[in-house]
Amino acid sequence: MAGNLENRHDVLIVGGGFVGGALGCALAGAGLSCLVIDHDDPSAQLDAGFDGRSSAIAAAPRRLLRRLGIWQHVEEKATPIEDIRVADGSSPFFLHYDHTDLGEEPLGHMVENRHLRQAVLASMKTVPRLHHLAPAEAVALDQEGSRVRLTLKDGRTVEAPLVIGCDGRGSWLRSAAEIPLTKWSYEQVGIVCTVRHERSHDNVAHEHFLPSGPFAILPLTDNRSSIVWTEKANLAPALLALPDNAFLEELSWRFGDFLGKLEVTGPRWSYPLSLQFAQRITDRRVALAGDAAQAMHPIAGQGLNLGLRDVAALAEVVVDARRLGLDIGAGKVLDRYASWRRFDSHLMLALTDGLNRLFSNDVAPVRVVRDVGLAAVEHMAPLKAYLMRHAMGEAGNLPRLLKGEAL
DSSP: OOSSOOOBOSEEEEOOSHHHHHHHHHHHHTTOOEEEEOSSOHHHHHTOOOOSOEEEEEHHHHHHHHHTTOGGGTGGGOEEEOEEEEEETTOSOEEEEEGGGTOSSOSEEEEEHHHHHHHHHHHHTTSTTEEEEOSOOEEEEEOOTTSEEEEETTSOEEEESEEEEOOOTTOHHHHHTTOOEEEEEEEEEEEEEEEEESSOOTTEEEEEEETTEEEEEEEETTTEEEEEEEEETTTHHHHHTSOHHHHHHHHHHHHOSTTOSEEEEEEEEEEEEEEEEESOSEETTEEEOGGGTEEOOGGGSOHHHHHHHHHHHHHHHHHHHHHTTOOTTSHHHHHHHHHHHHHHHHHHHHHHHHHHHHHSOOOHHHHHHHHHHHHHHHTOHHHHHHHHHHHTTOSSSOOGGGGTOOO
8 A cells, every 4th residue: 555554443534624623532532543534734724814714612512622632722712602692683672691690601612713723633633543644535435344445535545443424514425325415505695704893792692683594793802703694695695796895884784883893804705504414324334423414504603513512422432332342333333323413413403494494584473473482581591591501512411521521
């Protein structure tokens, strides 16, 4: 075999982003030999400037990142989310999540994607038995026998009892394993950018529901906020094509003036919004995690958090099986992962889909119903506390990593 690449491993991970990198750190940190096959060049990512994109990390997934040694690289660059305020347009009714209702821990944190990616890469370098192959691309999958074989684009092959797809919405591994995908479009586009404002955001996140969809204002460092702006697909191209001053005017009209004068910093990004899920997240010696398994509307900011919950469950299942001397790629082992994740992922997909459909319109009777609903939840302390815990990733049967415990 050409080159110095080790051929046989315990686990192969296709995709070296946030989910794949974290999963590699978890499994290799527990003693398994892992090869992460990463399509992107890590040197380019280490030198990347700010591109306007950021991610929300809920409280429980943050504990996972800390346990894996990733959070320590990014902690000083993260902004806590201490309150969340949800409003339906100009309605007087609202919902206010205050972290002090549950304790001292923030509801979550906001982190620029470049900092989080650099933190994952830095952590991957420190974990023994974690091999990071990048840039590289798998082009063929062989699931016959007791090991999976991947053929790389350069002709080399690698083998393991288990291969995990963390390669995003367009997952190559999911397609190669012939796992069916269910998908539908919302006919909406997500516009993402970052603004600087005169006044402090006080670590408060805002979600405004407008007729075209949710408009989220998420706190960042240095008097900045990340904007996730949902717009109708037929209107978004014209908005994105506006000159800077006109784009800022449109954004300011939706943002409001409560934080003073605004300035867009960094590029604008956009992507079509859809919901999709693999009809099964396991196959013969194959498992899927993160967006390869399911991807949703950004209305609740839970996409990456759901992927990190996949990491916690899959890592625990695989490591426990190895300690018992079981075949980590066996169907019964992977069935445990699929069963563990089924309710949580389906609930989150249904919740985000339902919320988007409920709030992305301006039909008067529907507006009345949802405003009454917001007001009711605001005054029902037990229900509001449960919803806050769910948003923090703390509901249900938590894997050890989400509790901050070692595997």
